[in-house]
Amino acid sequence: MKPHGLMCPNILSFISSLLLLSHGVALAAENHEKFLKCLSLQSDTISEVLYTQNNASYSSVLKASIQNLIFSTPANPKPLFIITPFHVSEIQAAVKCSKKNGLQIRVRSGGHDHEGLSSISDVPFIIIDLINFSEISVDVEDKTAWVESGATVGQLNYRIAEKSQNLLAFPVGTCPSVGVGGHFSGGGYGALLRKYGAAADHIVDAHMIDVKGRFLNRESMGEDLFWAIRGGGGASFGIIVSWKINLVAVPSTVTVFAVPRTLEQNATKLLNKWQYIADRVHEDLFISPFLFRENSTMVSLFTSLFLGGVDRLLRLMQDSFPELGLTKEDCKEMTFVESIVYLDGFEIRESIDMDVLRGRNFPKRPFIGKADYLTEPIPEEAFQGIYDIFFEQDQKTNGLLVFFPYGGKISEISESEIPYPHRAGNIYTLLYYAEWGQEAIDDAYQRHVNMLRTLFNYMTPYVAKNPRTAYINYRDLDIGTNNKLGHTSVQEASVWGKKYFKNNFYRLVHVKTMVDPENFFRNEQSIPPFNLVKDEL
Ligand code: FDA
Numbered sequence: 001m002k003p004h005g006l007m008c009p010n011i012l013s014f015i016s017s018l019l020l021l022s023h024g025v026a027l028a029a030e031n032h033e034k035f036l037k038c039l040s041l042q043s044d045t046i047s048e049v050l051y052t053q054n055n056a057s058y059s060s061v062l063k064a065s066i067q068n069l070i071f072s073t074p075a076n077p078k079p080l081f082i083i084t085p086f087h088v089s090e091i092q093a094a095v096k097c098s099k100k101n102g103l104q105i106r107v108r109s110g111g112h113d114h115e116g117l118s119s120i121s122d123v124p125f126i127i128i129d130l131i132n133f134s135e136i137s138v139d140v141e142d143k144t145a146w147v148e149s150g151a152t153v154g155q156l157n158y159r160i161a162e163k164s165q166n167l168l169a170f171p172v173g174t175c176p177s178v179g180v181g182g183h184f185s186g187g188g189y190g191a192l193l194r195k196y197g198a199a200a201d202h203i204v205d206a207h208m209i210d211v212k213g214r215f216l217n218r219e220s221m222g223e224d225l226f227w228a229i230r231g232g233g234g235a236s237f238g239i240i241v242s243w244k245i246n247l248v249a250v251p252s253t254v255t256v257f258a259v260p261r262t263l264e265q266n267a268t269k270l271l272n273k274w275q276y277i278a279d280r281v282h283e284d285l286f287i288s289p290f291l292f293r294e295n296s297t298m299v300s301l302f303t304s305l306f307l308g309g310v311d312r313l314l315r316l317m318q319d320s321f322p323e324l325g326l327t328k329e330d331c332k333e334m335t336f337v338e339s340i341v342y343l344d345g346f347e348i349r350e351s352i353d354m355d356v357l358r359g360r361n362f363p364k365r366p367f368i369g370k371a372d373y374l375t376e377p378i379p380e381e382a383f384q385g386i387y388d389i390f391f392e393q394d395q396k397t398n399g400l401l402v403f404f405p406y407g408g409k410i411s412e413i414s415e416s417e418i419p420y421p422h423r424a425g426n427i428y429t430l431l432y433y434a435e436w437g438q439e440a441i442d443d444a445y446q447r448h449v450n451m452l453r454t455l456f457n458y459m460t461p462y463v464a465k466n467p468r469t470a471y472i473n474y475r476d477l478d479i480g481t482n483n484k485l486g487h488t489s490v491q492e493a494s495v496w497g498k499k500y501f502k503n504n505f506y507r508l509v510h511v512k513t514m515v516d517p518e519n520f521f522r523n524e525q526s527i528p529p530f531n532l533v534k535d536e537l
Pocket of ligand 1: 067106107108109110111112113114117118130149172173174175177178179180181182183185186187188189190233234235236238239240241473474
């Protein structure tokens with residue numbers, strides 16, 4: 001027990017810290033009042049789209065776009081205010097007033113960020129949720145479209161297919177609920193990557209609000225900033241409200257399949273062979289295996305999109321991957337837009353419900369993920385080590401490895417054309433993924449994280465090195481973060497930054513320094529500006 005004399009200073013400091021705390025709370029409340037006052041002076045319409053924590057709809061608006069349930073538990077930090085703008089002027093007001101009153105902004109489009117960075121923050125923050133910025137206008141003759149950031153990639157392809165009678169499309173990820181804002185600004189790729197590259201490769205203009213609250217287009221933002229927002233992660237540079245894109249041609253008939261093979265059906269040999277053909281087959285053919293455990297065996301589900309009819313597909317498969325034994329009965333012809341729904345669930349349905357693409361009501365669940373790029377095939381015998389990790393888990397813990405083939409257009413574009421740098425030399429991307437259903441989030445989280453980290457560590461000798469590359473759209477805070485006070489040096493940030501962007505990281509720093517030198521738009525993995533004090537050392 002401590003002597004009384006020693007306790008007094010503690011009590012005094014406790015009392016003074018209480019006073020300081022209440023002073024801090026009072027100061028914060030005053031700042032919030034000032035923020036609200038500022039908003040009302042800047043915008044006549046803001047009250048219609050502003051949610052304070054006392055508003056009855058606050059909680060439902062907050063949760064509406066959190067796709068990963070890990071980030072919608074009561075323990076997560078909540079925004080002071082949420083703004084769901086309809087007009088650019090409301091976004092401009094929110095930027096100016098947040099800056100003036102020391103609040104950070106989290107921009108949310110579809111809300112899929114793997115680490116929840118569009119919905120949570122450790123410092124006082126507001127959310128600008130672009131759910132009402134979801135207009136899509138397609139010009140079929142010009143083969144272009146303008147799409148607002150809050151639209152989903154499913155809605156985008158639905159609208160393009162409708163307007164073009166299924167002859168045009170846009171190369172985006174395979175999950176239709178992903179938001180355009182986060183997806184495009186991080187690169188964005190899916191089953192058309194071999195034929196057409198990434199989404200960001202096809203952006204030709206954009207409208208955004210910068211740190212001064214200015215509305216910019218490609219011409220007024222300049223080519224450096226326009227380069228940065230096409231794959232460098234939008235959240236470091238401002239708020240992108242809409243994008244002009246060049247559309248790509250798709251045939252009126254495409255073919256899909258999803259063929260499972262267990263260990264007893266030679267899954268290992270087939271996966272191994274896939275590694276040698278996946279990036280070399282015709283660019284119309286995308287074959288992406290999913291590897292998971294089913295009871296006492298492993299299953300490799302070979303899923304595919306082919307841009308053409310079944311007969312041509314069978315000929316190509318016979319030439320390049322006869323070991324899979326694909327038959328006509330395994331395949332289904334459909335339109336490209338129908339294939340998006342198919343590739344989301346691998347179900348062949350008699351009629352495909354396009355509401356899946358039109359709406360935003362997708363099933364939500366807790367999930368985690370990590371990613372790697374491979375420049376060489378994994379040795380065949382190394383697959384056993386992967387299976388062992390799956391078999392070591394208890395019955396309730398399961399994960400998934402998704403193999404995403406490279407080659408074709410994605411590999412032809414230069415590494416520095418846009419910030420997304422993962423091009424020639426990669427043969428596939430590997431996504432480590434786990435999700436769970438009914439189980440309490442806390443109970444399941446650690447087990448699944450442990451499993452994915454074990455797999456990730458096991459894969460170290462087999463994946464890209466120096467650096468071990470990663471993809472910002474599969475955000476992973478394990479690879480490094482900025483410091484919470486916002487004073488991260490370029491060198492510190494390069495630990496994670498070079499993994500996402502390779503040498504493009506330094507050009508991103510240069511752009512950041514030009515457009516946001518005070519580092520207003522920041523988060524755990526935002527690009528830092530060059531900092532005279534820290535970076536000269
Ligand atoms: P969200 O709104 O969470 O934003 C993500 C990040 O971008 C945040 O930092 C946010 O602040 C910022 N941001 C969002 N809108 C912005 C704007 N308008 N201006 C500036 N910054 C903005 N990827 C892929 O390439 N291929 C795929 O097949 C898939 N599949 C897939 C499936 C599932 C189930 C998930 C959860 C994710 C994927 N992804 C993917 C990853 C996906 O591309 C990535 O999470 C995107 O960033 C999601 O964009 P959202 O707008 O939905 O997210």
